[in-house]
Amino acid sequence: MRTTPDNAVQPAIDEYAAAFLSDLKEWLRIPSVSADPEHAPDVRRSAEWLAEALRRTGFPVAEVWPTEGGPAVFAEWPSGEPDAPTVLVYGHHDVQPAAREDGWSTDPFEPVEQDGRLRARGAADDKGQVFLHTLGLRAHLAATGRTAPAVNLKLLVEGEEESGSPHFGALIRQHADRLACDTVIVSDTGMWAEDTPTVCTGMRGLVDGQVDLFGPDQDIHSGSFGGAVPNPATEAARLVAALHDEDRRVAITGFYDGVAELTARERELFAELPFDEAAWLRTARSHAALGEHGHSTLERIWARPTAEINGIHSGYGGPGGKTIVPAAAQIKFSFRLVAGQDTARVRQLFTDWVAERLPEGVRHEVRFWGEGTRPCLTPLDHPALRSLVRAMGRAFGQEVRYTREGGSGPAADLQDVLGVPVLFLGISVPSDGWHSVDEKVELDLLFKGVRTAAHLWQELADEWAATPWPAA
Template sequence: MSDGIRDFIDEHRADLLADLDQWLRIPGISAQPDRHGDVRRSAEWFADAARRTGFPTVEIWDDGAWLPAVYAEWPSGDADAPTVLVYAHHDVQPVDPLELWHTDPFDPTIDGDLLRARGASDDKGQLLFHLLGLRAHLAATGRSTPAVNLKFIVEGEEESGSPHFEELLAKYRNRLACDVVVVTDTGMVAADVPSTVTGMRGMVAATVHLHGPDLDLHSGVFGGAVPNPAAAVARLVAALHDENGKVQVPGFYDDVLELTDAERELFARVPDDDSEFLKVAQSRALHGEDGYSTLERLGARPTAEVNGIGGGYQGAGHKTIVPSDAFVKLSFRLVADQDPSKIIKGVEQFVSQHTPDGITASVEWEGAGVRACIVPLGTPAYTRLTDAISAAFDGAAVLPTREGGSGPEAGLQLAVAAPLVFLGVGLPDDQIHAPNEKVTLSMLFKGAEAAARLWSGYAALGKDALRSA
């Protein structure tokens, strides 16, 4: 590009690779208490990297209630510059089962354009491209400070469900004040199809416990005469969906924000190769709610999934019993306008309706759940984002998509009361949360270029226009 951004990034690719090699070696697994010291080391490493980049204010927020988060701030120096808050996370998923990894998950390995390690795509690579992009922005503009007031909040518990993030937001709300939030923890539909996420689903999750007799019973003596919790949990799961794939929880769809015809037309433009999707999923068939495409099912429709089920004897051979207990783990992905508290009530009603006499049911919730978030198309914040991504992809059109996963973005958006957009370059086959996670390096460099261009675009737009709907 004539403004030098791409040249700078090309000349400094080795800097990004060197930083990734160091940071990816830190096994900051937030879900495992014995790795919490590594989560702190991970936070300290990124704090140092932000200081090396030039951020004058860098702090580690660790009040004992949550694992360390990193806050960095670099004022523009321009009186009317808008303020941008970048959200990401530095913790990573567990690596089990370790035997399925082809390489050591914490020994980064480069093979051509691919880098494999836990956290390469989710989310360390996607965060580090911002530091390179910021350096390119400064070099290309000749500025000593960013064109926007730039803030980073880098969480340390996202891979554990962000259990304390709302506490952090409440405590530091004034420090996080901004005119727009840029989330860098998502991806694109394909390497040659630039896209941006326009919504993330919310989630509630629970374990349902069913208790029958107070001890395991001989199935020959008592079977057929007392209720069986394992059979009851199987019937409960079978009743969760109808024959068309619709969730049968009372009121589940009452508040769903349906896709408009225009949005469905835009979704239809996104290349959606079901055979390739099945290959990545290593599945032999598609399944889901009737009347919707795979892409719509993944990001724009609510779902209910069975994450685990059990009860009774699990060992080799036979143990002929009526088991005392059974359980099922359920998760519900939610879309815009669904209230997690209403879904919780509906699930509890559903469980009560499907619990037979003689069995008691209890529902153990994993927190209060998180809401879905939505990005309106066509807003100034969205348009400048797609302009920046398009430039990094040589003028290609940027398509909207939806993220099927869930995160704390809706809570963050509510706390700062600002528009939110997504700049992510992960790919569907990055195997995040799975063995052999990888990231495509050329995508990281494109992400750095888009970020470099975005700050000038938002500065030119100004505060008032950036916040307008």
């Protein structure tokens, strides 16, 4: 058994740290916003940049895989060991929209290093957490004296995660043979806090889209016609108001069917976390906790499904008044799903629910942004999870606890198609501002993530030799 010496990892990181940060900043300057068609060339440029960076790291294979939307990057580096496990690292290189006028302190695509932080769109979500694996791998090789990783290492970095991964399922089905592995490491999650390292054991799924409502063929006079014909704005408001009952449960019949309830052990792990609701609210820039009755805040964001209205648009929004019945209205919505829920069924339930509640004279269309993202859970007793916890504990020098993630990603697609367990490795913290202004990553945590990756590959190889991992 060849271990990764602790005292050999840090010198290797120090040797490459400056170049690593310089390269990361160069990548962050590429505005790879997948939701904006005008940035499609930038998404392609980001993929090509990453493929070249992986080749420089030493990967003998690094390819750009096209999709009908943003391209993905695939890379692999065989171990050379006959019985080594195969590990696939997943992340994404596309980012959320960002502009200085949104409230950023500086240009979101010009990285700023200040006070131990790196600020830029994508610094935490997800370019920083993808790129840490390049330096972690260099340190792993240098510290162990290997010329190849202790595992057969593969990377898949997609270009449409921030747009709901509409083509990701088709991509992994198309390349399932190239992606075959024994486990997946998702590096698109976070930790509890800077002083509380944690491993995420689950992500919620996502179904989102919009409802378009159409009434009169054009805006009409509210005095001449108001109160006598359907008003799309009013019907949109009625739909939104009916989405939750008085206990703030989603009021769609069948929505909760199959929802996996928390086990006693999971509740114990939640209780071990130093949760400060007032501090959490400050991070959320909110003034009160509110949600489904009978559940704690952590349960609501990790283990309960939700329905949110992301936007309502209709009629006149300019200065002063304009007395009309608007011709149309639009509702943007998102559902977060938990283990036991099926994305296709939720889409159908919502479509039927909308149709049942609209009066005659209001035409409508329900559109979804792709097939949706399924929820995913990691078994707490999985051997590969033990390896990840050990590697992270060595990097942070303290006990690692367990969380879940309220956000969503395509981890379940990887689990379903490849038939392997999914693990989560993330070093971001809530204050990093994912999807918000002044997104940043704490450099101390970023380099602890690097150290985790430096230890992880040998830990996984050793665990595999002792106990081959069960399938998902």
